[in-house]
Amino acid sequence: MDEYLSAAPVPPPGLAVGLDIGGTKTLGVLLAPDGEVVAQARLATRPGPTDVLDGAVRAVEGVTRQAGVAMSDVVGVGVGVPGLVDADAGTVRHAVNLGIDGRPLALAELLSARLGGVGVGIENDLNAAAVGAAHLLEAEEGHGSADLAFLALGTGLAAGLVLDGRLRRGAHGAAGEIGHVPVDPSGPPCACGQRGCLELYASGSAVAALWPTTSDRPAPVELFEAAERGHLDAMLARDRYARAVAGAVRMLVLSVDVRHVVLGGGVAQLGDPLLDAVRGALEDESAASAFLRSLDLPGRVRLAPGRVSVGAVGAAVVGRGRFTLPASAA
Numbered sequence: 001m002d003e004y005l006s007a008a009p010v011p012p013p014g015l016a017v018g019l020d021i022g023g024t025k026t027l028g029v030l031l032a033p034d035g036e037v038v039a040q041a042r043l044a045t046r047p048g049p050t051d052v053l054d055g056a057v058r059a060v061e062g063v064t065r066q067a068g069v070a071m072s073d074v075v076g077v078g079v080g081v082p083g084l085v086d087a088d089a090g091t092v093r094h095a096v097n098l099g100i101d102g103r104p105l106a107l108a109e110l111l112s113a114r115l116g117g118v119g120v121g122i123e124n125d126l127n128a129a130a131v132g133a134a135h136l137l138e139a140e141e142g143h144g145s146a147d148l149a150f151l152a153l154g155t156g157l158a159a160g161l162v163l164d165g166r167l168r169r170g171a172h173g174a175a176g177e178i179g180h181v182p183v184d185p186s187g188p189p190c191a192c193g194q195r196g197c198l199e200l201y202a203s204g205s206a207v208a209a210l211w212p213t214t215s216d217r218p219a220p221v222e223l224f225e226a227a228e229r230g231h232l233d234a235m236l237a238r239d240r241y242a243r244a245v246a247g248a249v250r251m252l253v254l255s256v257d258v259r260h261v262v263l264g265g266g267v268a269q270l271g272d273p274l275l276d277a278v279r280g281a282l283e284d285e286s287a288a289s290a291f292l293r294s295l296d297l298p299g300r301v302r303l304a305p306g307r308v309s310v311g312a313v314g315a316a317v318v319g320r321g322r323f324t325l326p327a328s329a330a
């Protein structure tokens with residue numbers, strides 16, 4: 001039946017589960033057909049392929065049990081994981097924080113088998129977060145085709161890109177790896193082999209280097225609180241950091257002209273104080289440039305919407321796209 005060959009299968013409406021598996025915790029959500037999050041779960045992650053798989057099964061069971069729904073009502077499960085993900089093959093490797101080495105772990109297939117054959121999709125965690133931010137922004141703005149960069153300020157620095165409503169992974173999966181664009185050729189060496197990479201100035205690790213923490217609280221919290229109290233060195237360090245993040249925002253807007261740049265990752269948990277500092281730096285830079293002013297950089301940068309895990313929501317959206325083909329078509 002040639003006329004059916006080019007038709008993409010349409011997923012049935014139903015519930016989807018999304019998991020964001022991080023080095024310390026696994027977050028799960030149950031996404032209703034209308035896109036609303038109806039249940040959430042949070043578990044500690046235990047490293048190693050067997051424990052990661054067991055934890056994923058427990059998280060899926062946790063959100064379905066919480067919502068009182070059967071696994072047969074779930075049309076797909078999506079998983080966001082750090083490391084090198086082959087979304088087509090459903091495998092992950094080199095996820096150091098999860099204790100997964102260079103051998104590909106067939107996470108999608110193994111998880112599907114443990115969950116009664118439900119379709120499982122897997123995606124790199126940063127890409128999943130970008131998809132989640134796009135989903136939540138579309139709901140907030142009331143129209144489709146979200147267009148954004150999700151800028152993760154964590155141990156490293158990278159962006160996930162959703163352009164015109166589509167995830168952009170890149171020809172080699174390296175789209176958005178702006179953390180390794182050198183911004184100071186005479187700067188310190190970077191682990192990637194270059195010098196003065198943006199990551200060394202704008203990541204969460206860069207904050208810890210600028211303002212070593214004196215307690216068990218995160219360095220960004222200590223830095224921004226000290227600056228707020230009027231500590232002069234802290235104010236200078238905060239403004240220097242905000243300028244570096246502003247540089248990342250400018251790089252993204254000038255490269256792909258995204259409608260929104262969403263700040264995420266550990267540092268973004270600072271919330272409005274971070275947003276205000278970055279907007280302030282963007283306004284300062286725009287003051288001298290009519291060109292930059294015309295691009296309204298401060299108006300494009302924002303925090304992730306909602307109070308749910310954007311990574312888990314994005315994974316659920318990924319999972320919703322995967323489903324078991326009817327027996328007749330298989």
Ligand SMILES: [Zn+2]
Pocket residue numbers: 179180181190191192193194197199
């Ligand atoms: Zn680098």
